[in-house]
Amino acid sequence: MSLVNRLFKLEQHKTSIRVEALSGLTTFLAMAYITVVNPSILADAGMDFGAVFVATCIAAAFGTIVMGLYANYPIAQAPGMGQNAYFTFGVVLGMGHNWQTALGAVFLSGVIFVALSVLPVREWLINAIPRNLKLGIAAGIGLFLGFIALKNAGIVIDSPATLVTLGDIVSFEPLVCLAAFALIAALSARKVRGAVVIGILAAALVGWLSGKVAFNGIIAMPPSPAPVLLQLDIAAALQWSMVTVVLSMLLVDVFDTAGTLIGVASRAELLDERGHLPRMRRALMSDSAATVVGSLAGTSSTTSYIESAAGVEAGGRTGLTAVVCGLLFLACLFLAPLAQSVPAYATAAALLFVACLMSRALADIDWGDVTESAPAVVAALAMPLSFSIAEGIGLGFICYVSIKLISGRWADCSLAAYVIALIFALKYAFL
Numbered sequence: 001m002s003l004v005n006r007l008f009k010l011e012q013h014k015t016s017i018r019v020e021a022l023s024g025l026t027t028f029l030a031m032a033y034i035t036v037v038n039p040s041i042l043a044d045a046g047m048d049f050g051a052v053f054v055a056t057c058i059a060a061a062f063g064t065i066v067m068g069l070y071a072n073y074p075i076a077q078a079p080g081m082g083q084n085a086y087f088t089f090g091v092v093l094g095m096g097h098n099w100q101t102a103l104g105a106v107f108l109s110g111v112i113f114v115a116l117s118v119l120p121v122r123e124w125l126i127n128a129i130p131r132n133l134k135l136g137i138a139a140g141i142g143l144f145l146g147f148i149a150l151k152n153a154g155i156v157i158d159s160p161a162t163l164v165t166l167g168d169i170v171s172f173e174p175l176v177c178l179a180a181f182a183l184i185a186a187l188s189a190r191k192v193r194g195a196v197v198i199g200i201l202a203a204a205l206v207g208w209l210s211g212k213v214a215f216n217g218i219i220a221m222p223p224s225p226a227p228v229l230l231q232l233d234i235a236a237a238l239q240w241s242m243v244t245v246v247l248s249m250l251l252v253d254v255f256d257t258a259g260t261l262i263g264v265a266s267r268a269e270l271l272d273e274r275g276h277l278p279r280m281r282r283a284l285m286s287d288s289a290a291t292v293v294g295s296l297a298g299t300s301s302t303t304s305y306i307e308s309a310a311g312v313e314a315g316g317r318t319g320l321t322a323v324v325c326g327l328l329f330l331a332c333l334f335l336a337p338l339a340q341s342v343p344a345y346a347t348a349a350a351l352l353f354v355a356c357l358m359s360r361a362l363a364d365i366d367w368g369d370v371t372e373s374a375p376a377v378v379a380a381l382a383m384p385l386s387f388s389i390a391e392g393i394g395l396g397f398i399c400y401v402s403i404k405l406i407s408g409r410w411a412d413c414s415l416a417a418y419v420i421a422l423i424f425a426l427k428y429a430f431l
Contacts, residue, residue, distance in 0.1 A: 004320065008072055013317040020074075022197060023316025024324025027076050028332075029200050030310040030347050030354075031325070033152075034060065034078045035332055038299065041084045045092040045099045047298070050223025054333060055298035058225075061329035063290025063302050068322030071282035074311055075264055076325045077290050080256060080303035083249065087300040091245055097236075102245075103228075104237030106301050109249035110291030116254070117284035130417065132369075133396055134262050135361045136376025140383035140392045141263040141306050142358025147384035149351035152344040153177035172212050173345040176203050180349035188313075188353070196314050196350045203346035216337035228298025244430075251427055253301050255390040257287045259383075260304040267358055268312040306389070307347075309354045371407050375400035394424035 005011055010020070039052040056079055063077030091102045129137070150156040155174045159165035167174060184199035192198070207213030237246065265277050277283065283304075290302040311321050362380065366372045379396025383389055401421040404413050 007069075008318040008320045010318060010320070015315060015317045017320065019315040020318060020320035021324050023074060023311040023314040023321040024328065026197050026200075026314040026350070027074070027305075027308050027311030027316065027321065028325045028328040029197065029342060030307040030350050031060070031076060031078055031305055032332070032342055033344055033347060034081075034305075035329075035336070037081070038079045038084050041088050042099070042300065045088040045102070047099050048223075048227035051225050051227040051229070052299055053336065054222050054225040055228055055294065057222075057329050057333050058297045059290060059294030059299050059302045061326045062293045063286060064322050064326035064329060066289060067283065067286040067304070068319030068326060070319075071279050071286050072319035073261075073265070073270070073279070073283055074268065074316035074318060074321035075261065075283070075304050075308045076311070076322055077287060077302050077304050078329075079294060079299045080253070080301055080305075083252060083256075083301040083303065084299075086248065086252065090248075095241075095245070097242070097245075098233070100231050100233040101236040101242065102300075103232035103295050103298065104234040105242050105245045105249060107232050107234055107292060107295035108237050108246050109253060109301065110288060110295055112246070112250055113253060113288035113291055114285065117281060117288045120281075129258070129262065129420075130372070130400065130412075130414075132365050132372040132376045133379060133400055134266065135365050136379040136396060137259045137383075137389075137393060138263040138266045138361040139359050139376075140380035140396075141259060141309075141389060142355045142361070143380055144355075144383040144387075144389060144392075145306055145309065145351045145358065146355030147387075149177075149348040149355060152351075153348040154345070172210075173343070176206050177345040177349045177352070179203075180346060181352050184349060184353045185356075196310055196353065199353070200342065200346045200350050203349055204342045207343050207346070208341070213343045214341065216341050218338045219334055220337050222333040222336070225298065230296060231298060232295055248427070249301055251423065252388070252390045253287075253291060253303055255393045256303045256388075257284070259389040259393050260306050260308070263306065263358065263361075264304075264308045264312055266361065267309055268317055270317070307351065309358060310350050313354055313357060371400075371403045371409060371412070374403060394427070397421040398424055 035056050038056045039049045042052045043049045060078035067073055067075050087102050091097050092099050153174050154167045156164050157167040180199045180203035184195050187195035208215045261283055265271055287304055294302040365376050375396050378399045379392045382395045383392030397420045401413055404410055
C-alpha cells in the first residue's frame with residue numbers, strides 16, 4: 001500500500017486503492033465500445049477486423065498505462081472516434097490512398113506530436129487558452145458526451161429534414177438507458193460510491209436477462225495481429241499529396257487532446273490556481289507516444305478520451321485509475337466476448353449523466369463580458385453539432401480573437417491565442 005500510495009500520491013488526492021480501481025473499471029466500461037466500433041470503421045478501409053481489434057486494445061492499454069504511471073492522471077486513451085472516421089472515409093475512401101499509406105500518415109503525425117510535446121510549444125499553446133474559453137470547452141465536451149449518449153441509445157436519430165429528431169423513446173434501448181440514467185443520478189444524489197458502474201451493469205443485466213442482448217461468454221483467445229502489425233507505409237506517406245493529411249491528423253489530435261485534458265482535469269479539480277494543468281508535458285508525451293505505438297500496431301490516431309470523465313465522477317483522481325483501465329484493455333484481449341456484451345445503451349446512460357455534470361461549467365463563465373462569453377458558447381455548441389472537439393475549439397478561438405479585435409480589445413488576447421486562431425483559419429481555408 002505504501003509503495004502504491006507514494007507512486008500515485010493517493011493520500012494527497014484524498015482517495016484510495018478501492019476508489020481508484022472502481023474508477024478505472026468505470027472508465028473502461030464507458031470506453032469498451034471502442035474495441036468493437038474502431039475495428040468496424042477501419043474494416044471499411046479494407047483492414048482485418050480481428051487484427052484491428054488487437055491493435056485497438058494494445059494502443060489503448062499502452063497509452064492509458066503510460067498516462068497513469070508517467071503523468072499520474074486518471075485519463076484513459078484509445079483510438080479516437082473522429083480520427084478513425086477521417087482515416088477511413090476521408091483518406092482511404094475519399095482520397096483513394098490505401099490503408100498502409102494512411103497508417104504511415106498516422107505515424108508521421110505522431111512523431112511530430114512527440115516533438116511538439118518535448119518542446120514547450122504545445123504546452124505554451126494549451127496553457128494560453130483563455131479561462132472562459134476553457135470553461136466553454138469543458139461544457140462543450142459535456143454537451144458532446146450527451147449527444148453521443150443520446151445517439152448511441154437511439155433517443156435521438158438522424159433526420160433528412162431536421163438533421164436530428166427524437167427516436168422511438170418507448171422502445172427497449174431508449175427506455176432502459178433513461179431508467180439507468182435515472183438510477184445513476186439518484187444513487188449519486190444519495191452519495192452512493194460506484195453509482196455509475198451500478199447503472200451500467202444494471203442496464204446490461206436487463207438486456208442479458210430479457211434476451212435483447214446476447215451474452216457472448218467470457219474468454220476467447222485474441223485474433224492474430226499479423227494482418228496490420230507493422231504494415232504502415234511511411235515512404236508513401238512522405239509524398240507531397242499527403243502533407244495536408246498529416247497536418248490535419250496532427251491538428252485534430254493536438255486540440256482533441258487539449259480539450260479533453262482541460263475538460264476532464266477541470267472536473268477532477270486537478271488544475272492549479274492559474275487554471276493550468278500541472279505535469280502537462282508528461283500528459284502530452286503519453287498521448288503522442290500512444291499515437292506512434294498505435295500506428296505501428298495497426299490503428300488510427302490514439303487520443304485522450306472524454307469518457308475518462310466517467311471514472312473521474314466515480315472518484316478517480318490519480319494515475320492508478322488509468323493503470324487499472326489500461327490493464328483491463330489488456331485483459332480485454334482475452335475477455336473480448338464479455339466486454340462486447342455490454343451494450344451501447346448501458347454506457348450511454350453513464351455518459352449522459354457525466355454530460356449533465358460537465359455542462360455545469362457554463363455557470364462559471366463571465367456572462368457580464370460578451371467578448372468572453374460569446375466565444376465560449378460558440379465552442380460549447382460547435383462540439384456536439386460538428387461532432388468534433390477540435391472543431392469546437394477552432395471556432396471558439398476564431399470567434400474569440402475576431403470579437404476582441406473588432407471591439408478594440410486586442411491586448412486581451414495572448415500571442416498563442418492569435419497563433420491558434422490563425423492555424424484553424426488556415427486549416428478551414430486550405431485543408
